[in-house]
Amino acid sequence: MIREVITYPNPKLRTVSKDVVAFNDELHTLLDDMYDTMIAKNGIGLAAIQVAVPLNVLIINLSREDESKEVVQVKEDLIEFINPTIIEQEGVCTFQEGCLSVPNFYEDVERAKIIKIRYFDRAGNEHIATYDGLMSIALQHEIDHLQGRLFIEKLSYLKRKKFEKEWKKIVKEEKAKK
Numbered sequence: 001m002i003r004e005v006i007t008y009p010n011p012k013l014r015t016v017s018k019d020v021v022a023f024n025d026e027l028h029t030l031l032d033d034m035y036d037t038m039i040a041k042n043g044i045g046l047a048a049i050q051v052a053v054p055l056n057v058l059i060i061n062l063s064r065e066d067e068s069k070e071v072v073q074v075k076e077d078l079i080e081f082i083n084p085t086i087i088e089q090e091g092v093c094t095f096q097e098g099c100l101s102v103p104n105f106y107e108d109v110e111r112a113k114i115i116k117i118r119y120f121d122r123a124g125n126e127h128i129a130t131y132d133g134l135m136s137i138a139l140q141h142e143i144d145h146l147q148g149r150l151f152i153e154k155l156s157y158l159k160r161k162k163f164e165k166e167w168k169k170i171v172k173e174e175k176a177k178k
């Protein structure tokens with residue numbers, strides 16, 4: 001079931017989420033709904049707080065190229081991260097980010113290049129994994145959501161000013177559509 005995605009400046013997005021303690025049907029329904037919501041909104045990642053649930057749950061489903069070089073998003077690539085913690089990080093890189101909670105705005109953000117994380121899957125099994133590239137970036141973006149932070153807060157003063165200007169325009173345009 002598709003849930004509503006809350007957007008900036010909704011104060012709920014500032015909530016620090018809590019760890020999942022029960023790996024039960026309720027969690028599985030949340031994960032399934034998050035997947036439906038992310039796909040419906042053309043996202044590659046989603047944190048539970050974006051559907052107003054303050055739990056340390058996030059999902060990522062990157063796109064890939066199929067045999068005919070077409071970019072596709074396949075459910076096989078979906079990874080569910082529950083109670084994720086970054087245990088090591090290395091290097092620096094910059095990537096243009098966007099967010100379903102800050103629609104239609106994209107900007108370069110600096111983050112660690114490689115991260116090692118500990119997390120649990122929906123059955124409650126613990127995993128440790130190391131990620132590089134877009135997966136590392138997406139994870140850091142979503143983990144920030146769990147800590148009540150948005151990517152726009154990582155922008156420099158000037159870029160933040162640019163965001164505020166553009167955001168007013170985006171909101172105006174959205175209102176005009178309705």
Ligand code: CO
Nearest residue numbers: 098099100101
């Ligand atoms: Co986001």
